Amino acid sequence: MDEKDLPVLYRPLDRTARIIQLLLIVPLLLSFVEPLWRVSLRAPQYPDGLYMDIYSYKLEGGNDGQDINEINELNHYIGMQRIERDAFADLDWIPFAFGILALLALRVAAIGNLSSLIDLTVLSLYVSVFSMFRFAYREYVFGHNLDPHAAVRIQPFTPVILGTKQVANFTTSAMPQLGSLLVGLFVIGLMILTARQFFAARSKTLHA
């Protein structure tokens, strides 16, 4: 990094950037009340389908929660561990991580400079990608940790993470939901803001 750029990193953010920064906290907080991901199953016997919504802190089955029971009922034939809140330890820390990001964002908006904005952006990206990775890993564990005494023995598999996959008579699909879009809005917003600030500041410095 060029030496003369350094002061830019430590210069306080301008007024517009602070306001945008403050506004970006709203979608992040709203993501608590919206599901992040939906896993759904469809089969001839289930004309209305079954689905499970994953929130940042809880699981919610369709049909007043009954769909998760039904999914578990079906999964017990292949010896899959029961899907329940306790089996998703990640949902214990994700809300805290999101909360910390919100607090840091508030701090950046109040007293931040480009440097702290970059830190926040990188941290937010890391939390989102890491959560996604954990979700994929959790799915892998569910599909590979099958009871050897189950009635139906199948090849270990990774349930669908994104997109659609046929498992026996079920068309399963997993798709991001509004919650993920809200988190995405926060992260992408931060990235654009960072880029804008960085290039604006640099061009200013270069022309100074």
Next chain:
Amino acid sequence: MSRTKIGILTVAGLAIVAMVACRGGRQAGRPSASVESLMKARGLNEADVVAALKTYTPTGKPDEYYMFASGGHSGQVLVIGVPSMRILKYIAVFTPEPWQGYGFDDETKRILADGSPKGKALTWGDSHHPALSQTNGDYDGQFLFINDKANARVAVISLKDFNTSQIVRSDLIQQDHGASAVTPNTEYVIESSQFATPLGNTYAKLDNYEQQYRGAVIFWSFDRDKGRINKEKSFAVEVPPYSQDLASSGKLASDGWVFINSFNTEEATGGTREGKPAIESGASQSDMDYMHVINWRKAAEVAASGKAKPIKDLRVIPMQTAIDEGILYFIPEPKSPHGVDVTPDGKEICVSGKLDTHETIYSFEKIKGLIDAKTFAGKDRYGVPILPFQQSIRGQVEMGLGPLHTQFDGKGYGYTTLFIESKVARWSLSDLKVIDKIPVHYNVGHLSIPGSDTEHPDGKYLVALDKWSIDRFMPVGPLLPQNLQLIDITGEKMQLLYDLPIGLGEPHYAQMIRADLVKPWAFYKPVGINPVTHDKDPFAVTSEKEARMERRGDGVHVYMTAIRSHYVPDQIVVKQGDTVHIHLTNLEQTKDATHGFAIDSYNINLSLEPGKTNNVTFVADRPGVFPFYCTEFCSALHLEMAGYLLVEPKGGTESSAAVR
């Protein structure tokens, strides 16, 4: 419907069918079959195609109406979708029914026992007249009532789960043709005796018929909140031994009154070997019988005031009290009447004289005027005041041969079955003239139009309940099915649409209700519901962790769960002579995930719909090994949904493995 309309409909229909046929043909790579050639090949005419288009209901498409038809000798109720005429359920009512586990678990055994005379378990019924519950004179879709003519029983069916929840029977009467009918807010379910007997069934010689034999009209008090008939609040009115029939409740103008036919004012009792006429001719001697006009609101007040006297298990208003209090009046009605039906506006009462060619239309306004002015033509032999016939009627409809029952479409028409003619007549309520007749096949008894006995009939379809089918179906030996015929009554001419054979019993009467008025449960929710009380069963367990076995003072209690595809516990070991109480809960909350539970050779067979708890008690009196299994094909591993009941012999030498 006009000829042009039928033509247009047919052409439209043919076009659709042709399109489908062409597409289908192309897909299958076969030459396209035109509708005409299909019609030719199957020998169908245009009317047949129209009838098919009006009734054919593709897969997944629900019907417009529920029809509840009595199941006759089966003692059941049939649930039929209209216009497809697909049979949806046989509701078990008066007889044990294996598929529904009815009469096998403790609760439904108790329902059947409550409705049985003391010391006699009844294993058949003759279900006759269904009646849907009403609120403000219209169907509310909550309950259905039906009677067993043979044993004078009345049942309550909940339309939440389409299951019988109660059967009542009084020792007062022996037999009831005249049930069920309800008052406009289902305050009472009305049941009348047909054959007169000494009330309470004490012994009396037939020679003493006039002195000691009586009929009774029972008003069963219905508690809507509990969904049960309250016997203590119910009462009866003593009436002469004239063979009373099905009641029709007054509404609007005639609210508070009921109208009941009688057909044996001759008091015939048979005795052909002693030179007396058979009942059939003895009861048909007089030109007039008596319609009973009963002020039920007044009767309820009189019963509440303590003027009713208990006979066996019911309070009865004596005949003389009914006369003195202005509860009971007679009006002559033409020969051997069968049906009495109040018009939707409550202003008129239509009576069919079985052996008379007329339908007589009585005016309630005139009847009320005569009663208020005490204008009587005389009294019958028991002192009941008789209103003058000519002054009570608005007129008569020249109907045809053997008029039996009448229904209304709410558009100004009455529809009356003509048993002897094998026809249904449509007639105008305004000018009392028959305007159309349609042949039915054959010997039609009752007929049904949705909401006919309410303030707002919904006259789109009519179903004729034919007693004979003769040549309508493939032969199945000498016992022929009954025939339910669906008729479209929206057009200028009635059109026969469909024949539904019933090979189960003789459906007497049916009621139809718009499908959206009935809101049944998909399953019992939450887990552990008792199907009779619709409350949480005290013995329910709601998870496999709670499943257990306990030996208590009254025997071994097994708290058991069922879910695809296993029971917990799946091994039960008891000692010979143990009383075993199984409390089985289906943990499922998925539509149609019903499990069964049958124990080999112990005559135990339960049906556990999702969320239901059933209790069954039996004495393990025979030692041995008795597998139990799920009788519903619940899942791919249904055959594996099983377990063992072991009954250790008395005095066995091995160390006991039985429940401690």
